Amino acid sequence: xxxxxxxxxxxxxxxxxxxxxxxxxxxxxxxxxxxxxxxxxxxxxxxxxxxxxxxxxxxxxxxxxxxxxxxxxxxxxxxxxxxxxxxxxxxxxxxxxxxxxxxxxxxxxxxxxxxxxxxxxxxxxxxxxxxxxxxxxxxxxxxxxxxxxxxxxxxxxxxxxxxxxxxxxxxxxxxxxxxxxxxxxxxxxxxxxxxxxxxxxxxxxxxxxxxxxxxxxxxxxxxxxxxxxxxxxxxxxxxxxxxxxxxxxxxxxxxxxxxxxxxxxxxxxxxxxxxxxxxxxxxxxxxxxxxxxxxxxxxxxxxxxxxxxxx
Amino acid sequence: xxxxxxxxxxxxxxxxxxxxxxxxxxxxxxxxxxxxxxxxxxxxxxxxxxxxxxxxxxxxxxxxxxxxxxxxxxxxxxxxxxxxxxxxxxxxxxxxxxxxxxxxxxxxxxxxxxxxxxxxxxxxxxxxxxxxxxxxxxxxxxxxxxxxxxxxxxxxxxxxxxxxxxxxxxxxxxxxxxxxxxxxxxxxxxxxxxxxxxxxxxxxxxxxxxxxxxxxxxxxxxxxxxxxxxxxxxxxxxxxxxxxxxxxxxxxxxxxxxxxxxxxxxxxxxxxxxxxxx
Numbered sequence: 340x341x342x343x344x345x346x347x348x349x350x351x352x353x354x355x356x357x358x359x360x361x362x363x364x365x366x367x368x369x370x371x372x373x374x375x376x377x378x379x380x381x382x383x384x385x386x387x388x389x390x391x392x393x394x395x396x397x398x399x400x401x402x403x404x405x406x407x408x409x410x411x412x413x414x415x416x417x418x419x420x421x422x423x424x425x426x427x428x429x430x431x432x433x434x435x436x437x438x439x440x441x442x443x444x445x446x447x448x449x450x451x452x453x454x455x456x457x458x459x460x461x462x463x464x465x466x467x468x469x470x471x472x473x474x475x476x477x478x479x480x481x482x483x484x485x486x487x488x489x490x491x492x493x494x495x496x497x498x499x500x501x502x503x504x505x506x507x508x509x510x511x512x513x514x515x516x517x518x519x520x521x522x523x524x525x526x527x528x529x530x531x532x533x534x535x536x537x538x539x540x541x542x543x544x545x546x547x548x549x550x551x552x553x554x555x556x557x558x559x560x561x562x563x564x565x566x567x568x569x570x571x572x573x574x575x576x577x578x579x580x581x582x583x584x585x586x587x588x589x590x591x592x593x594x595x596x597x598x599x600x601x602x603x604x605x606x607x608x609x610x611x612x613x614x615x616x617x618x619x620x621x622x623x624x625x626x627x628x629x630x631x632x633x634x635x636x637x638x639x640x641x642x643x644x645x646x647x648x649x650x
Numbered sequence: 651x652x653x654x655x656x657x658x659x660x661x662x663x664x665x666x667x668x669x670x671x672x673x674x675x676x677x678x679x680x681x682x683x684x685x686x687x688x689x690x691x692x693x694x695x696x697x698x699x700x701x702x703x704x705x706x707x708x709x710x711x712x713x714x715x716x717x718x719x720x721x722x723x724x725x726x727x728x729x730x731x732x733x734x735x736x737x738x739x740x741x742x743x744x745x746x747x748x749x750x751x752x753x754x755x756x757x758x759x760x761x762x763x764x765x766x767x768x769x770x771x772x773x774x775x776x777x778x779x780x781x782x783x784x785x786x787x788x789x790x791x792x793x794x795x796x797x798x799x800x801x802x803x804x805x806x807x808x809x810x811x812x813x814x815x816x817x818x819x820x821x822x823x824x825x826x827x828x829x830x831x832x833x834x835x836x837x838x839x840x841x842x843x844x845x846x847x848x849x850x851x852x853x854x855x856x857x858x859x860x861x862x863x864x865x866x867x868x869x870x871x872x873x874x875x876x877x878x879x880x881x882x883x884x885x886x887x888x889x890x891x892x893x894x895x896x897x898x899x900x901x902x903x904x905x906x907x908x909x910x911x912x913x914x915x916x917x918x919x920x921x922x923x924x925x926x927x928x
Contacts (some may be wrong), residue, residue: 355893365751365834374744374803381800448669465680468904470861474880477683480893484744491700526923568926579770582863601770607776623773
């Protein structure tokens, strides 16, 4: 694999010091080399390596041996993995339709200037103090069927085996994910809404637009790029809800919450089948990249680019 | 009166109610974590889990601290400081070249880094594991630092290049006329001027590394090199029924971020949303 570094290693650049140059010359590529080297060795090569490993038999200890497309065949015929794909799709859709509206409305709310909104905003931030692993552990305790919420108020509705019931657990996870990630996205929206010129609201008011109308015809169009950025992060992020699910349910009960990233981990590092696990990883990479690119196009590629580059 | 949110109408009662509901949703689990961590072990099994403790005690915190918490904390701090320090230096250097060098290779590198942003890190963990084992680094802090640096580069370069583009070229030109080398320009112009961006990127990267779970789970094993998020998970196994201690560890693990939030809320928020909000 080391040969792969060749095309991206920096070309020999003249490193003559103290020599006057014109500004178009620019600083030497050697200053780019450390970042490029780290990125190549520990991110780019693994990215290509995962495709290579998906064509091998490897138990995680010995030497990988070539296996052709066998892993791909087994991945696409394994009911557990197929179920994981379905779960991941369902999770992506459900987490998006719950998180996005809450985050947008909360962002608009937080952008307001009333005093109590500022106080609320300080408190809304609090979930961001915890790592996803910490959130998972805390909710696991809170949702314990014997000593958690079930035991709190003698309300039958609250006395459920939240994480032990196949019917409930998936929706519980979606709630916990929203709890964990909505604060971040509402911060993005808050920043987006704050940049809308007040004059646009004055105009809408003069036109007699109500609150709902103003939201849909002024606020929402004006935060279009924030919507695209946040949506991309949410959707691609939903392919990586690993820590939380791993800590809270480890895929269970049964395979009820065994989403694709978890399926990859369990197949690779618990069943020691690195080949099929790599094939699953390739699927995750491809899906993630395709979604990012599609959403980029949706927002107008040029504009997204100029936004990314800070123009 | 704020036009943006009230539209010149009466205060938004429905909005206020919904916002208060979400506030409760946000606060109750955090209240639960705090309250439970302050309860004696026996009380956890008996009373209403959301009730205020009949007897406040820091015993659970004591049990966590007796169980190597300081070591895990130190490991996390070390990994975070080294990773973020290296990332900031090499990303700033790279961003300087990308912004100031008009060559095709600089443009190509920039695109390569941008590609890295769209890749789910988790998906490369198997080859990263292979690489770390081959390098003989498995089960060491370096096993966390090296890939950590690589995966923090794309977003750091994105944010820093955005920022560096705003430095007027007249400043560079003035220094060139004075005969300054590119290194001098980097040290005397780029470095001091990009402090706010460095701060924001540093905070963002630090949070990612501090909270990282998958790399430590896969790339380390022994307790000597255990970092905090992983320790929370192992505490959960070790303490089993001692939930107050598990949640005390959760509270302790977020103290540095809480401190940052209290000291510099603005910078922390700017760091979190750096590069995403425009």
